[in-house]
Amino acid sequence: MRRPILTLTLALTALAGAAQAAPALVVPIDQSTPLALPRGARDVLIGNPAIADVAVLDAGKAVVSGRGYGVTNLIIIDQLGRTVLERQIVVSAPAxxxxxxxxxxxxxxxxxxxxxxxxxxxxxxxxxxxxxx
Known part of the structure; x- marks a missing residue:
């Protein structure tokens, strides 16, 4: 009985780690950064377009451009209406x-x-x- 519980606990721990949010994408102001899109994006939503903009190049690639200093978020929805990517975008000063x-x-x-x-x-x-x- 202990072995199945231990296996289940380890599996749930691994899933919880995989579900953690991706690190923030840092983009210098007035510059662009490539972004890989998972499973083909249907909708690309940006929280505040005055801070960042996203241009979808094809089903697997996009470019994020820093427009104004600040923090916003990016949400990508697939063909089935599922959220496939949710990421914070930080637009900062160039180095x-x-x-x-x-x-x-x-x-x-x-x-x-x-x-x-x-x-x-x-x-x-x-x-x-x-x-x-």
């Missing part, structure tokens, strides 16, 4: 070569490699685009 200049509520981004050049438009402190330079 090097980028400078943010903050003037009051406006944030200006610059790409720097030898010299600095403006990278995109200004953003206000709330994350929206500012019409003024």
């Amino acid at each position: 090097a070569g980028r400078v943010s200049v903050i003037r009051g509520p406006r944030v200006s981004e610059y790409a720097c490699a030898g010299g600095c050049e403006r990278a995109g438009g200004d953003k206000d402190a709330g994350g929206g685009d500012s019409a003024k330079p």
Whole structure:
């Protein structure tokens, strides 16, 4: 009797470990990261499209692009309506070569490699685009 209980306990422990959430996908702002799609995606849902965007290339591949700093989530639904992937996306600053200049509520981004050049438009402190330079 002990052996079947031990086997069942070990099997349930293995299943619980497999069901844990995948680690967060970290994407630098204004850059893209490839993502493998399991079992062909029917629907790709992003929690906050101002933070990240997803482009599906084919049934097995997608690209996640960082649009704004922050954290959002990605959910992929298959042909049968099942959730096949649920992952947190963290859009962060690039490791090097980028400078943010903050003037009051406006944030200006610059790409720097030898010299600095403006990278995109200004953003206000709330994350929206500012019409003024």
